[in-house]
Structures are given as structure tokens and as C-alpha cells.
Amino acid sequence: MNLDPLHLCLLLSAALFCAGLAGVLSRSGAIFALLGIELMLNAANLNFAAFWRHGQAAAPDPILFVLFSIAVAAAEAAVGLALVIAFYRHRRTSRLPAASRLKG
């Protein structure tokens, strides 16, 4: 088995991504799902840094991409949690199966 640092980084990223995926799939809490998604986004960001580190990409572009990704993740978290709060105000719960009906 080849323990190249790049491979190790990519494996770490894949493992984190799958951990997030398992979390999202197994729980029905909306906030928990958002946490899992954040973890998956982080795992994806790791890849950019890893490829940049090992000279597979042009100089500062991956870094900038990760910065934008972090910014978008912040926006996503804000909107997602605002939705959860608004949903909670209507239904007094934040569990996803309760959100199957669109009619308020």
C-alpha cells in the first residue's frame, strides 16, 4: 500500500465526507442534517488544499476556491438554520419528516 501524503489527504477527505453522509442519512433532525452537510463541505475543501499542496493545481487558485467555499458554507448555514427556526415556529418541531407537507 502506498502511503503517499496526497493519497492520505484524499482518503481523509473521503472518510470525512462519508461520515457526514452517514450522519445526514441516518438522522431526521434538520439541524443535524445541516451539521452533516457542513462536514461534507469541509471534506471537499480538504481536497483543494491537498491538490494545491502537492503541486497539481495553479498557484493560489485552490486556496481562493476554498475561501469562497467557506463563505458560501457560512451563507448556507445561516439560511438553513433560519429555515429551521421558521419551520419550528410553525410546527413546533425541527424534525425533517414533519416537513413533508408544503402547506403551512
Place this chain on the structure above:
Amino acid sequence: MLGSGILKGLLVTARNFVGSFHDRERLPTVQYPEERAPVGEAFRTFPFLVSDCPADADASARLAGLRGVACQICERNCPPRCIHIEKSKDKKPDAAGKPQLYPAVFEIDISVCMGCQICVEVCPFDSIKMDKVFEIAVPRRSPELLLDRDRLSKPNAYYRRIRPSEAAAVDAARAAEQAAAKARADAAAKAAAARQAAAATPPAA
């Protein structure tokens, strides 16, 4: 201008800060155990018993000189009932030479006393007065705060020292009273002597 109130407030505290280093008015703290603020003449804490004895008299002389006659007026008038008096069986001559009872037991529980001064006001003999001692902290209430005759009695000189003007008035009144009593006694003695003389020498006429 907006914010001027903030600057004014800062100025006030800054004046306090700087002033506290040179202006006694801005640092009125008294460092208590080392320094003491003077107490006023009318300041009072708990009662004590005045004794007509020399300033440096020993315990027995102080007890002998107590003015109290065990009349129990103070005991009856004490609102929290912290005075306990037992009368003596025998009598002793008082300052005017008249035989009087004296308190065989005189106790004040100053953990109960509220310092109201009623005992002082009702005393007809100027025997009980208010003290100025305030450092009385002790580890136990009893017996440390249950003062007996021994610890209550203090010489008249002490009274004159802690309350000069009041003591002078009391002393003058007592001196006048004793003089009057002496004069009465002298007059009575003279009259008695005259009567005796008259009886001894029947009127010639």
C-alpha cells in the same frame, strides 16, 4: 454636543482620582485599627456603674464605692430586660452617711442590651451611665458579654474623662445635694442638740 455627558462623567471621576492623592476631602477613609475617628461626647454604647472611688482603686474599693442602692428602678424599666439585680441583706452607709442597701448582684447582658439609655434616665442616684467602649467582640456570648458588678463598675474619674461636661454637671448636683443633706443633718443635729440642751436644762421660767 453628543457625548459631552460622557466626558463630563470622566472628568468627575478623574478629579476624584487626582484629588485623592492630595486632598483629604476626597479621601475621607480612616484606617481604623491604627487611626480612629474621634467619637462625639453624646456617643454611647452600653451602661456601666459609676463608683465613688479614686481613679486607680482596686476592685474591692470600686465595689465599695458603688452609688447604687439596689432600688431596681432600672431593672424594671429596662425594655429588653437585660439588667439583673439582687438586693443585699445588710446595709452600708452611702456617700451621705445614710445606711442603704447595695446590689449584691448586678448583671447586665450586653448581648441583649440595645443601648436605649432608659436606665440612665430613670436612675435617681446617678449610679448608672452610658459607656463609650465599642470594641467588645468576643468568641462567646456567655459569660463574656454577661457583665457582672466587677466589670461594670468604673471610677467616677473615668466618667469625667469620657463625658466631661455631663459629669461636671452631675458632680456639681451631687455635691450640692450632699451639701444640702449635710446642712440638713447639721441643722437637725443642732436642733437635736438644742432640744437636748433644753431638756437637760428645764426652762427657768
Place this chain on the structure above:
Amino acid sequence: MPVTLETFPLALRDWLCAFLPQEFHWLLSGLLVIIAILTVFGLGFAFITVAERKFLGRFQNRIGPNRVGPFGLLQPFADAVKALTKEDIVPATADKLPHFLAPCVIVSGALLCFAVLPYGRHLVPADLDAGLLYFFAAGAFTELAVFMAGWSSHNKFSLLAGIRALAQLVSYELPLLLATLPAVMAARSLNLQTIVGSQSPAAGLKAGFLPNWHLFSPWGAAGFLIFLIAAIAESNRSPFDLPEGESEIIAGHLTEYSGFKYALFFMGEYFGLIALSGFCATLFLGGWQAPYAALEVIPSWVWFGLKVAALIFTFIWIRATFLRLRMDQLMRFSWKFLLPLALINLGTAAFWLLTAHWQGAWWIALRWFAAAALVIAPYSILGRRLFRGLGARTYEYAPNN
């Protein structure tokens, strides 16, 4: 490098390192820096607490602690013994691990901030390229610690107070960050050493006689004041001490802490205060720079210490003067006053930096006047809006003088 007072700390480090073989020099010098920071700021914390109590006393016409040791200088050690020997109470239903970790997180977060501050011309523990961002990243742990403390106590009052404290910290983090940006624009760098370098007296004096510090420019003065106010709020000090409000809500999110854990929170807050003071001195007061080139005979780290001490004295002075705000006033003040001012201040700084090449007395006067107007006009307009409808209080049954 000749050993002068200026390079004395470095010489001391090199002298100590010489006792070890070459391979361990990096380790030992790193450890020495850590030990130096812990010692200097640990003692600084101890003596700031006693100085605060003594100065507060003076501000309030009292003497303050003066019994333990000469002039009461050993008071902090007596306090430390008291805190250490007190019983450490943990609520039975508390979430034990976060409850234990919260004080550790707050102290370590505050200590991390010390790593990037430039203490002197040659004294900066970690000369990071993104030092300013690092400072805020290390500061982010404070909020986490406050939440952990409030939540893990399992006490509804602690939780509510923790939420209030978080709301305050988050609200004032923004003006704090925005107030620092003009200094970054002026230095064209996030590196704190470069920011200090941009305020060097060698570049000439401001307006002919003022030190070349950012404080003495319109945007710098405004930024300094915004930073100072936000820093007071970030370190939970009066008049923004509602999270703790010891006279009303028994220390808020710290209600369930006692003994040494409480002392650790206290310590973390003071470390944060010292770090913010050092940061503020770095950004606006020229860091370790002497105000005039002639005064550079005094070592740079002494200048830094003097500036931090002056700032901390100001914090104590403010604490001695003002009343605690109400929660709604606190929020309104941040979002409707400080935040717009800080944003406008960015524009002012941009104007100032773009007009740096203006020459001639009239043009320079115009530059100062325009920049000052850009600061004062929004201040007065926003201030009027903030205080609209408020006036001197009148009483129905008492005569108004």
C-alpha cells in the same frame, strides 16, 4: 548584534540556548518565549487586578486594598490562595466535560492571542503573515467557552445569560473587526509588525507635531474609539458588563462556577483585556514605536508596555465612571451606531489614503477638514437618531430644577 537594552531579551534567550546542543535550540527558544509570555502576562494579570481595585478605590474616594504586603501589592497572591482552597462545586446535573473544559478553553484562547503581538522591535513570538486574522481566530474561542459555560451548567439562568453574553460578543465582534480594517488598508498588510512599521516616526510627524500614529488622523481617531468601545464590550467590562452583572444576575453564565474554575474565567477575561489593549496599541498607537525619534533611546518594549498600561488605565477609568447599559440599549448601540460608523470609517480611511499625495497648505487643510467631516457628520446624525425621543428625565411629583 551588540547587547543593548533593546536587544536584551534576545541576548538573554541566546545565552540560555547556548547551554544546549544546536539541535534543541528551536525547542528551547520556543519554550522560553512561552515561559516569558506566561510569566510576564501572568504577573501582569495579578498586578492589574490589584491596580484595578486600588484605582477604583481612588476613583471612588476610597483607599482600596492595602493590607497584604507593602501597599497591598501581595493581594493577588492572597486571592489566588483563596480561589485555590475554595470548594469546587459542580452541579449534579451539569454536563461534566464541557463544564470542565469551558474555563480551559477561555484561558487558552486568550493566551493564543499573545502569540502574534509585536512586543518590541525584535520581539514578536510568531511573525505571521496573516497575524491580524490569527488574532481574531484565537479570539473566536471565547464565544465558544461562554456558550459551553452557560449550557453545561444545566441551569436556565446560566443558559439565558450565556445566550445574552453570546449575543453581545457576536454583536461587538463586527465593529471590532471593521475598526481594525483601516489600519490594514494603511499598512497594506495583515502582518502586525508591518502595521507597526507604517506608523514609524521616521516617516515624519502628523500635522507637524503629532506622533505618526494612526490615532492622530481622523479615521484613526474614530477607529480607535470604536475599537475601544467594542473591546470593552468584548471583554465584558463595565459599562457593558451585563453578561456578568454581579450586582444583578450573580455572574450570569458563571453562576455555577466556583473556586479555581471561576478564577480561570476571571483570568481569561483579563488576558483577553491585555491582549486587546496590546492589539489596540499596535493598530492605533504605533505599537512599540516611540512617539518621536528622539525618544527611541528608551527600548521599544518599554514603549509597548507603557501604551498597554495607559490603555488598561483607561479601561479602569471607564469602569469607574459609567453605569451599566440595558440589553436593548446595548444591541441598538452596536448595530445602529457602531457598525454604520465603522463602515463609514472604512470610506474615510480610503479617502485619506487616496489623497495622501495632496500637497500645499490649502489642500492639506481641505484633506483634514473633509476627513474630519466624514467622521463627525455620521457621528452626529447617527447619534441623534440613536437618542431621539430621549431627554432629561422629568418627575411628576418632584420639582425639576
Place this chain on the structure above:
Amino acid sequence: MIPPPLPVLAAIAAAALLTAALAMMLRNLIHSALLLVLTWVFVAFFYLWAGAPFLAFAQVVVYVGAISMVVLFAVLLTRRHDPAKPTRPASLARACSALAVSGGAFAVLAWAVLQWRPVPGNPPPAEPSVATLGAALAGPQLHALLITGVILTATLIGAALIASPVEKPDSSQ
């Protein structure tokens, strides 16, 4: 900058994975969130390892300072009785299928990663100074920066609007 040795990376990876896995398994939502904060901190350590300190600090500022706060606030605002109330997996079958799916995904990804041979690239780049990043942001990537800024502003305003309480027109009924 000398790239730190592989064991450091392995330690960071182990810590990040451990905290992430624990966070996804714990019943207590607040514990999960706090552990996930730790994962994000380890990811920041990874960026430090990779030689991108600016990215690491940005990660800490945004994730520890902002996103974790929003998450924790949301947890506290949407709890009915007790935030420590466990959020169970919907069912055992669901948990198993989730594990199976993610395990399968991981197997596929790992196989792909291990199959892939990196093309010999450029030598490891020098640590980009903040100035380089700033120049790139203000130059070639300016559009991206502006778009991100607009997206952030719009979403934050939208989030505030969504989350603010709805004023009921007639609260009398």
C-alpha cells in the same frame, strides 16, 4: 517552509476522523455540535500542515466563530424541553442503510483514490503570502469575490427575514 512530516498529517487525520465519527454517532445534539467544532479546528490544523495559514485562520474565524454560534443558537431556539434530549436515528434499518450507503461510497472513493497515480506536478508551491492572495482576489478573481459578497449579503438578509417572527395581522382571534 519545510513540509512537516507525515506522522503529523496522520495524527491530524486520526483526530479529525475520530471527532467527526463521534459527532455523527452521539445522541446529544449539542455534544455533536461541539465535537464538530473540534473537527473543524483539526481541519484548520490540516490547512496549517498544508502550508496555507490564511486558510486555516479563515476556517477558524468562520467555523468556530460564526457557524458554530449559528448552529448552537438554532439548537437552543428550537428545543422544546431539553437540548440534551437525544435525537435518535429514525430507525435501526435506516441507520444500517445509511451506514451501508456511506460505507459503499467510501469504498468506491477509496478505490478510486488508490487507483489514481498523481501526474508528477510542479514542485510544492511556496507558501502564498497574503499579498499574493489579495492581488489574486482584487485582480483575476474579482468577479468571484464580488459574486460571493453579493451572495453572502443576500443570504444573510434573507436569513434574517426568514427567521424574524411573522407579525400576525390580527392577533385578536
